[in-house]
Amino acid sequence: MTFQELASYFVEPLCIFDLKATSKRDALAEMVTTMCEHGGLKDRDIILEMLLNRESLGSTAIGKGVAFPHGRTLAARDLSVVFARSQAGVNFDAVDKEPTHLFFLIIAPPQDRDSIYLQALGKVVDLIKEDDTRNEILAAANFDEFCSIIGREAK
Amino acid sequence: MSDDQSKLLVALQDLDQMIREAEDKDKAAELKDLGFALDGVEELRKAREKITERITPQLLNRYQRVATSYGRTVVPVVGELCTGCFAKVPSSFRYEKDTVTTCENCGRMLYFT
Numbered sequence: 128m129t130f131q132e133l134a135s136y137f138v139e140p141l142c143i144f145d146l147k148a149t150s151k152r153d154a155l156a157e158m159v160t161t162m163c164e165h166g167g168l169k170d171r172d173i174i175l176e177m178l179l180n181r182e183s184l185g186s187t188a189i190g191k192g193v194a195f196p197h198g199r200t201l202a203a204r205d206l207s208v209v210f211a212r213s214q215a216g217v218n219f220d221a222v223d224k225e226p227t228h229l230f231f232l233i234i235a236p237p238q239d240r241d242s243i244y245l246q247a248l249g250k251v252v253d254l255i256k257e258d259d260t261r262n263e264i265l266a267a268a269n270f271d272e273f274c275s276i277i278g279r280e281a282k
Numbered sequence: 283m284s285d286d287q288s289k290l291l292v293a294l295q296d297l298d299q300m301i302r303e304a305e306d307k308d309k310a311a312e313l314k315d316l317g318f319a320l321d322g323v324e325e326l327r328k329a330r331e332k333i334t335e336r337i338t339p340q341l342l343n344r345y346q347r348v349a350t351s352y353g354r355t356v357v358p359v360v361g362e363l364c365t366g367c368f369a370k371v372p373s374s375f376r377y378e379k380d381t382v383t384t385c386e387n388c389g390r391m392l393y394f395t
Contacts (some may be wrong), residue, residue: 169395173292184320185320186319200292201296236358
């Protein structure tokens with residue numbers, strides 16, 4: 128998967144620039160609600176339960192203020208990505224114990240033979256590893272600015 | 283989550299896949315390389331036990347029997363087809379709360395997206 132292909136998964140209705148939640152469960156619920164309302168998915172409860180189970184396997188907040196909640200569920204028809212940003216930060220049980228500000232939620236159907244899901248996850252992790260990129264995304268004023276940061280990596 | 287049996291079966295299958303992937307050395311290594319910890323398989327087993335307690339013994343037995351034959355027990359219906367065996371699903375079949383619908387051809391349980 129290229130950065131360009133990854134960028135095509137980010138759509139404005141699935142980007143939350145002002146996440147309201149302050150707890151892990153509420154943050155996941157807010158993102159999943161957005162995914163269901165604007166991404167045409169139903170069975171919010173199934174998706175949320177899967178993500179909560181994934182968190183009990185090990186926190187997806189890998190530090191530096193970023194988390195990548197992810198997993199496979201039958202409730203997903205295709206790969207789906209939600210971006211969310213919390214200025215206040217969320218206690219997401221990060222490995223470095225710091226609050227999490229940026230979230231990239233990725234869900235995929237179980238029948239994903241080419242592992243597009245793992246490729247997408249790897250690309251997002253790769254995208255966000257630079258301090259400058261994280262800081263720019265934190266400061267992005269809107270979806271267009273956010274896309275231009277992602278798009279720059281695609282070039 | 284509600285006690286809707288068909289939704290519980292989907293949650294159970296999601297969880298079973300997660301456990302399998304966490305125990306798959308190659309997949310786990312790939313996730314660990316990305317920085318993800320996968321230390322809580324025991325927590326997943328506890329969650330699985332809690333879900334199975336809410337599924338009727340008959341359905342659970344059927345789930346396990348079909349899983350043994352096919353790997354995945356619950357499959358989505360796409361374009362009126364069972365995506366397990368690609369047999370046509372009668373249009374009268376649809377999602378109904380507390381009803382688990384089965385493919386007449388292969389016996390897999392159907393999930394209506």
